[in-house]
Amino acid sequence: xxxxxxxxxxxxxxxxxxxxxxxxxxxxxxxxxxxxxxxxxxxxxxxxxxxxxxxxxxxxxxxxxxxxxxxxxxxxxxxxxxxxxxxxxxxxxxxxxxxxxxxxxxxxxxxxxxxxxxxxxxxxxxxxxxxxxxxxxxxxxxxxxxxxxxxxxxxxxxxxxxxxxxxxxxxxxxxxxxxxxxxxxxxxxxxxxxxxxxxxxxxxxxxxxxxxxxxxxxxxxxxxxxxxxxxxxxxxxxxxxxxxxxxxxxxxxxxxxxxxxxxxxxxxxxxxxxxxxxxxxxxxxxxxxxxxxxxxxxxxxxxxxxxxxxxxxxxxxxxxxxxxxxxxxxxxxxxxxxxxxxxxxxxxxxxxxxxxxxxxxxxxxxxxxxxxxxxxxxxxxxxxxxxxxxxxxxxxxxxxxxxxxxxxx
Ligand code: ATP
Ligand code: MG
Numbered sequence: 001x002x003x004x005x006x007x008x009x010x011x012x013x014x015x016x017x018x019x020x021x022x023x024x025x026x027x028x029x030x031x032x033x034x035x036x037x038x039x040x041x042x043x044x045x046x047x048x049x050x051x052x053x054x055x056x057x058x059x060x061x062x063x064x065x066x067x068x069x070x071x072x073x074x075x076x077x078x079x080x081x082x083x084x085x086x087x088x089x090x091x092x093x094x095x096x097x098x099x100x101x102x103x104x105x106x107x108x109x110x111x112x113x114x115x116x117x118x119x120x121x122x123x124x125x126x127x128x129x130x131x132x133x134x135x136x137x138x139x140x141x142x143x144x145x146x147x148x149x150x151x152x153x154x155x156x157x158x159x160x161x162x163x164x165x166x167x168x169x170x171x172x173x174x175x176x177x178x179x180x181x182x183x184x185x186x187x188x189x190x191x192x193x194x195x196x197x198x199x200x201x202x203x204x205x206x207x208x209x210x211x212x213x214x215x216x217x218x219x220x221x222x223x224x225x226x227x228x229x230x231x232x233x234x235x236x237x238x239x240x241x242x243x244x245x246x247x248x249x250x251x252x253x254x255x256x257x258x259x260x261x262x263x264x265x266x267x268x269x270x271x272x273x274x275x276x277x278x279x280x281x282x283x284x285x286x287x288x289x290x291x292x293x294x295x296x297x298x299x300x301x302x303x304x305x306x307x308x309x310x311x312x313x314x315x316x317x318x319x320x321x322x323x324x325x326x327x328x329x330x331x332x333x334x335x336x337x338x339x340x341x342x343x344x345x346x347x348x349x350x351x352x353x354x355x356x357x358x359x360x361x362x363x364x365x366x367x368x369x370x371x372x373x374x375x376x377x378x379x380x381x382x383x384x385x386x387x388x389x390x391x392x393x394x395x396x397x398x399x400x401x402x403x404x405x406x407x408x409x
Pocket of ligand 1: 079119
């Protein structure tokens with residue numbers, strides 16, 4: 001038997017209501033803030049991610065699904081910011097009134113070790129906002145993430161923020177960090193040694209417990225918690241905090257928060273949900289003012305985030321399986337079909353038995369699946385009436401056929 005690939009999952013009908021809820025909530029919350037949906041291709045030139053996500057990241061180094069077609073290297077998108085930035089540039093969005101505010105949803109692909117909440121094909125919903133450099137835009141992005149989670153009934157949230165500064169203050173920080181980490185290089189993991197050369201800030205993102213222990217050393221903590229950011233970046237961060245206070249969004253500053261992608265500057269943030277008692281990182285994002293230029297566009301500030309929909313799905317309450325409104329019972333398929341159609345046109349969810357089984361069999365099926373059975377036997381057909389049985393109370397009435405829909409409440 002051919003099975004679904006490791007790290008991929010079918011989304012079954014029993015779960016689809018939750019997925020519709022997540023999708024509808026996105027449409028509702030983001031369109032209220034005048035964000036428009038964008039749908040970009042699932043595969044892009046590999047080069048886009050190498051440049052856009054950054055070739056020192058885990059994503060580009062070991063997680064991409066890359067293949068060749070007609071001598072072109074293509075990659076299934078591991079995230080959607082690079083694709084949306086490409087679309088922004090390619091469609092000349094910089095000529096539109098700014099800011100341009102976009103949201104998306106869809107599947108992403110990363111070759112990771114599958115485990116709870118971690119798949120190889122997973123889904124993200126996210127927003128990207130272009131052309132606004134002000135901290136109020138960062139606050140708006142965080143606010144929309146929180147509002148979206150609230151809309152899904154998730155209220156117990158931990159919002160963590162940090163500022164990575166601009167390239168100048170970041171360089172100072174990088175150098176200070178390299179200096180203090182140097183004596184520990186042979187104790188740090190292989191990945192950290194690689195990051196030390198390529199992008200030392202990302203060392204702080206290491207999940208290896210031995211590395212984490214080293215970061216707790218006093219002299220390293222002193223550097224982590226030092227004020228390396230320049231006055232402009234500091235002001236940006238202070239204003240963001242003020243706006244979050246005004247929006248009554250509780251947050252904490254996490255100086256170790258650097259995010260896995262290379263393109264962030266100034267604000268980065270993550271949101272965890274504590275619903276159901278389990279800590280769960282559902283959202284990550286930040287400001288990426290240089291990415292549009294890096295990918296060949298005119299310099300355009302931008303901020304955005306992405307959420308993992310499988311993780312959201314595991315946090316939101318599961319709907320009860322619901323019954324359909326009406327099951328039409330008849331041994332005459334044509335009559336059953338006609339009445340079923342009439343009910344559907346009036347907005348009800350209705351079904352009938354395709355094989356015109358015996359009355360008793362049909363009633364059994366109706367009792368399991370529907371709120372009402374609408375019975376059309378010989379007498380009813382002759383008199384143009386219908387017998388309506390309330391399957392919860394077993395109450396039964398008879399009425400003219402054209403009044404049947406009015407009785408289904
Ligand atoms: P993590 O540290 O958990 O690997 P990340 O930093 O790689 O997360 P982002 O690239 O920022 O995550 O993606 C944003 C969100 O997408 C994450 O917070 C998570 O909810 C979700 N996500 C990321 N990778 C996966 C995956 N392989 N399977 C399911 N969800 C994922
Ligand atoms: Mg990851």
